[in-house]
Amino acid sequence: MSLMEAAAQILADGFDRKKGAVSDYEDLPEGTYEAMLENVEWRVSDSGFEWLSLQFEILSEGFENRKYFGMIAFNNERFLNQNIKLAMRVAAAVGVELQPEDFAAPETDLVDAFQDGVGQEVDLTLTNWTSKKTGKSGQNFIADEPQFD
Numbered sequence: 001m002s003l004m005e006a007a008a009q010i011l012a013d014g015f016d017r018k019k020g021a022v023s024d025y026e027d028l029p030e031g032t033y034e035a036m037l038e039n040v041e042w043r044v045s046d047s048g049f050e051w052l053s054l055q056f057e058i059l060s061e062g063f064e065n066r067k068y069f070g071m072i073a074f075n076n077e078r079f080l081n082q083n084i085k086l087a088m089r090v091a092a093a094v095g096v097e098l099q100p101e102d103f104a105a106p107e108t109d110l111v112d113a114f115q116d117g118v119g120q121e122v123d124l125t126l127t128n129w130t131s132k133k134t135g136k137s138g139q140n141f142i143a144d145e146p147q148f149d
Helices: 003-012 077-093 106-117
Strands: 031-044 050-058 067-072 121-130 137-144
Touching: 031 067, 031 106, 050 106, 050 121, 067 077, 067 137, 077 106, 077 121, 077 137
Parallel strands: none
Antiparallel strands: 031 050, 031 121, 050 067, 121 137
């Protein structure tokens, strides 16, 4: 199908040029998925926000080849201890034992430490949340060593 044919089909399907959703991306439903840690990197947004980005490939039937991008940020003092624990737990799930020194320069040391876990399978549990105050929503994640039935 050519680009012109694809554009014509989108319009024929009723796409609203002014308000139509551009992406049909949907979050994965809440639950636990078989997943593999595919990539780890330190990311920085245009505004300067920084986080550890963990990319998982979903292996569970019906969701194969979907990606989940987990983020762990260390810039909010209120959640600092919680996010350090999250990083340690996810690392342990992929066979990596983080040390305090790995957090000295997280943009390099933490990413390097996680590299030994790339390719490892985990049970990835996703839970949805919605802020009563702002109405914003998102997903939390946790990774555990895989449990075989």
